[in-house]
Amino acid sequence: MTIDRRKVLGLLGLSGAAAGEAAAATVKGLHDGPVRFEHGVASGDPLQDRVILWTRVTAPDAKLPVGVRWDVAIDPDFKTIVRQGHATTDAGRDHTVKVDVTGLKPGTEYHYRFRASRAGEAVGEAVIGRTRTLPAGATKDVVLAVTSCSLYPNGYFNAYDAIAKLARVDAVLHLGDYIYEYGAAPGDYGMNSPTAKTRSPLPPHEIVTLADYRQRHAQYKSDPMLQAAHARAPWIVVWDDHETANDSWIGGAENHQPNEGDWATRKAAALKAYYEWMPIREAAAGTLPEAAWRDFQFGDVATLLMTETRLTGRTAALDYGTDMPIVDGKPDVAAFVAKWKDPSRRMMGVDQERWLAGQVQASVKAGTAWQVLGNQVVMARVATPNLKTTMGDEKFAALFAQLPDYAKEPVARSVSMSAYDIPSNLDAWDGYPADRQRVYDIFTAAKAQPIVLAGDSHMFWVNELWNDAGDKRVAAEFGATSITSPGYGDILPGAPIGEAFVQRNKEVRYSHGSAKGFVLLTLERGKATGELVTVSTILDPKYETSVLKRFVVTPAADGGVEALKEG
Numbered sequence: 001m002t003i004d005r006r007k008v009l010g011l012l013g014l015s016g017a018a019a020g021e022a023a024a025a026t027v028k029g030l031h032d033g034p035v036r037f038e039h040g041v042a043s044g045d046p047l048q049d050r051v052i053l054w055t056r057v058t059a060p061d062a063k064l065p066v067g068v069r070w071d072v073a074i075d076p077d078f079k080t081i082v083r084q085g086h087a088t089t090d091a092g093r094d095h096t097v098k099v100d101v102t103g104l105k106p107g108t109e110y111h112y113r114f115r116a117s118r119a120g121e122a123v124g125e126a127v128i129g130r131t132r133t134l135p136a137g138a139t140k141d142v143v144l145a146v147t148s149c150s151l152y153p154n155g156y157f158n159a160y161d162a163i164a165k166l167a168r169v170d171a172v173l174h175l176g177d178y179i180y181e182y183g184a185a186p187g188d189y190g191m192n193s194p195t196a197k198t199r200s201p202l203p204p205h206e207i208v209t210l211a212d213y214r215q216r217h218a219q220y221k222s223d224p225m226l227q228a229a230h231a232r233a234p235w236i237v238v239w240d241d242h243e244t245a246n247d248s249w250i251g252g253a254e255n256h257q258p259n260e261g262d263w264a265t266r267k268a269a270a271l272k273a274y275y276e277w278m279p280i281r282e283a284a285a286g287t288l289p290e291a292a293w294r295d296f297q298f299g300d301v302a303t304l305l306m307t308e309t310r311l312t313g314r315t316a317a318l319d320y321g322t323d324m325p326i327v328d329g330k331p332d333v334a335a336f337v338a339k340w341k342d343p344s345r346r347m348m349g350v351d352q353e354r355w356l357a358g359q360v361q362a363s364v365k366a367g368t369a370w371q372v373l374g375n376q377v378v379m380a381r382v383a384t385p386n387l388k389t390t391m392g393d394e395k396f397a398a399l400f401a402q403l404p405d406y407a408k409e410p411v412a413r414s415v416s417m418s419a420y421d422i423p424s425n426l427d428a429w430d431g432y433p434a435d436r437q438r439v440y441d442i443f444t445a446a447k448a449q450p451i452v453l454a455g456d457s458h459m460f461w462v463n464e465l466w467n468d469a470g471d472k473r474v475a476a477e478f479g480a481t482s483i484t485s486p487g488y489g490d491i492l493p494g495a496p497i498g499e500a501f502v503q504r505n506k507e508v509r510y511s512h513g514s515a516k517g518f519v520l521l522t523l524e525r526g527k528a529t530g531e532l533v534t535v536s537t538i539l540d541p542k543y544e545t546s547v548l549k550r551f552v553v554t555p556a557a558d559g560g561v562e563a564l565k566e567g
Contacts, residue, residue, distance in 0.1 A: 034124065035059045035066055035116045039218060040227030043131035044279025046171060046234040048106040048297070051131050054279040055114045056096045056221070057089060065090040067117035068097055072104070076111050076130070086117055094214045096276045107135035107299070129231035132170055139299025145169045145233075146519040148240070148376075148455025149177040149482035150220070153199045154190035155538025157225040159483045159517045162535055162545045164228035166520070170298070172233055175455030175480065176240025176376045178278070179216050181207045181255065190486070194539055208260050213273035221277065225541075230279070237278055238292055238306050240376040240456055244270040247427055249314040267311065288312075293352050295359050302523045303363035305356060306374040313349030317427045320417070333420050340422070343434035353438060361446045369525045369555070371448040377428040377456045378479050379436060380463035380507040385500035386418035387411065387492075399495055407491060418504065428456070440467060440474050447559030450475035451528055453519070458487035459498070460519075460532045462510040462551045464564050470506075473561040476553040478530040480519045481512065484538050489514025509564060515548055528553040 039056040046052075057066045065088050072083040083104070089097045097114065104110065109132045115122040135142070145163045163172060182189040184204035190196060202219045203212055220226060241248040244267050246255035252263045260266065271289050275282060283289040290311040296304040323339055325332040348356070363371050373379075388396040403411060414424070423430035430436075443450050444467070452465065452475050461479025466472065481487065488497045489512070497513035517534040532548040549566060556562040 035068075037114060037127035039221040040230055041112070041114060041127050041129040042230035042279040043112065043129060043234040045236060045281040045294070046132060046134050046296070048134045048136045049104050050100060050102040051104065051110075051133060051234055052279045052281055053099045053101055053112050053114075053129075053131070054097065055127060056094070056218070056277070057116075059095065062091055062095070066095060069115045069117045069122035070097075070099055070101075070112065071115075072101055072110050072112045074108070074110060076128075078111065078113065082110070093276050094218075094273070098276075098279070098282070100281065104133050106133055106137075107139070108133050131234045134296060135299035135301075136297075137299055139301045140524070142298045142301050142523045143168050143170050144173055144521045144523070145171075146173045146175065146453050146455075146478065146480045146521055147483060148175040148480050149458055149485040150226070151177075151180050151190045151482070151485040152220060152223075153184070153196040153201055154193045154486060155195050155199075155484035155516070156541045156543075157223050157229075157483055158535040158538055158541065158543040159533075160223075160229040161225035162533065162543075163518060164225070164232040166232070169233045169520075171296075172229065172235045173304075173374055173453065174235055174237040175374060175453060176238055177242045177456065177482075177485065178237065178239070179213075179220050180242045180485075181216070181245050183207075190484075206255075206260075208266055208269075210269035210272060213270050214276070217273055217277035235279055236296060236304065236306060236374065237280055238308060238374060238376065239274060239310065241310055243274055244311070247317060248310050249316050250311060251316065271311075291352070293355060297368075298523070300366075300368055301525060302370045302372050303359065303368045304372045304374055305359050307348065307356070307376070308352065309347045309376050313346045313352060314432075315345050317431050318345075319426065331417075331420070333422065336422065340426075340431070341433055345432055345434065347429060347432045347435045348439075353442075356439070357442045357446075360442055360448050360450075364446045364448050364559075369449065370523050370528060371443070371446075371450045372523070373439075373450060373452045373475075375452055375454055378425065378454045378461060378463070378477070379429040379439075379452045379475075380461065380465055380477055380505070382424050382428070382430055382463075382501065382505050382508060383421055384414050384418045384424040385497070385504040386415055387495055387497075387500050388415050389418075390496050390500040390503055399492070403492070411492070424501075425457070437468065440465070443474050444559065449555040449559060449561070451521075451523075451553065452477040453521070454479040458482040458485045459489070460510070460512040460515055460517075460548065461508065462530065462532075462549070462564070463507050464509060464561065466507060473556070473564070476528070476561045476564050478519045478521060478551075481515055481517055481532075481534075483518075484516060487513045510549055510551070510566070512548060517545070517548070526554065 036058045038058045042054040044052045073081045111130045113126040113128045115126045116124045183206045184200045245253035292308045324336045460481045463477035465475040498511035501511040515534040520531040522529045531550045534548045536544040554562045
């Protein structure tokens with residue numbers, strides 16, 4: 001497929017200035033009535049000398065441009081302002097404002113605010129947040145909150161609120177599924193939750209157009225708990241599939257049907273809304289917005305490498321229903337494995353793989369303690385578990401008898417498929433083993449000490465990633481559970497899902513199928529500590545937090561991981 005870069009950038013509204021000071025001097029007839037900031041503030045993509053600031057303006061007349069003043073200070077009372085300016089926005093970018101503030105000091109907490117502007121002067125109430133630049137040089141430690149998967153109708157965003165209340169968090173990593181594309185019909189995803197009556201998705205249908213994606217983003221950012229988390233610290237974000245459509249890949253998506261129009265048009269609309277509504281730095285001139293991989297240097301403690309594994313290189317995922325031949329009533333596993341291990345099947349494109357290799361090598365050469373991969377999906381080898389073996393015949397039969405009809409066939413199939421050494425999730429890295437090995441080769445060649453972070457699965461994971469020979473830990477992996485999206489444990493309440501995964505898989509050290517929350521990752525030069533932080537409920541805005549498990553990773557002298565221990 002030939003891509004006209006100029007046409008695509010124009011459609012995405014990224015070919016010109018992005019609602020910053022440069023545009024302010026040329027705008028005539030600015031809206032001068034009362035405005036509101038109904039969607040809060042956010043900051044993101046922090047570097048050692050700069051950070052993105054974001055807000056969205058609601059004005060009585062949506063047809064006119066709106067001006068805002070912004071200030072950055074070192075104190076919450078804004079007595080010492082270090083940077084300030086004027087920005088404008090209009091309907092062309094859905095009245096969102098994004099400013100790339102430069103000239104800041106490394107490792108410093110800042111407070112920022114937006115106020116309406118009239119005749120160049122700030123008026124009215126301010127909307128306020130705090131942010132932080134990345135540290136430089138010798139750094140004691142780094143604290144990151146790692147999140148993913150927030151399904152609006154399925155529950156309250158208590159985990160976001162818990163992040164907002166953390167005593168310390170240097171940055172929030174969101175690994176995808178920030179929004180979901182599904183509608184509000186009775187059978188739609190999440191609409192069977194008790195909270196769906198008061199948290200019904202807007203618009204009430206599956207989102208396809210630019211207006212749809214904008215409205216869904218606006219609904220999410222109207223949530224006070226999400227607003228609080230955004231106002232607490234800078235976010236570093238990347239999309240997974242539901243920001244466009246379920247199980248997306250370079251040429252389409254499972255949830256994109258022919259009657260929903262052209263996939264490239266839908267993808268462009270989704271990405272335009274994403275760049276408008278998220279605190280992510282705009283795509284560099286001459287690059288496509290899909291290429292969202294980028295790096296962040298946290299002093300000498302960690303290099304964070306955010307990857308993109310959906311829209312730039314991923315080939316279509318295999319499917320057991322269509323790609324597993326049945327011969328004489330039995331699955332032809334050998335034929336499936338030949339497809340599965342085909343090296344032409346990709347998660348990343350060549351350009352991103354080359355970038356990753358260069359970044360990992362440079363990080364190790366600079367003496368950085370950890371190379372952290374911000375990645376959408378689980379990387380570990382995870383074969384299908386056998387619940388029947390884990391539970392015993394009698395308990396499994398009792399569970400199976402209570403399952404709804406729609407769940408019985410998949411559960412029975414998983415038990416039978418557990419006899420084979422094939423993945424449980426073909427949409428994760430496990431479905432692309434040749435490409436995963438290329439990533440492992442990058443780690444090994446550089447003698448890196450990697451920690452992989454993953455979202456998507458709606459489960460907590462603590463994994464050891466081993467080389468093909470099985471004699472060296474290449475990396476450790478922490479998988480963040482969902483904010484609200486249902487996991488296997490919600491679908492099969494009472495079933496020992498996590499235990500079954502651990503029993504079946506060498507690489508899985510711990511797994512939990514129903515807890516909701518986030519991973520709090522503390523990185524130091526000699527160790528990395530991952531805490532699995534849970535909220536007690538998502539069905540009531542009153543909740544408590546607790547640490548489900550805590551694991552400590554120690555690096556190996558020759559690269560990889562020496563140990564991953566609970567403690």
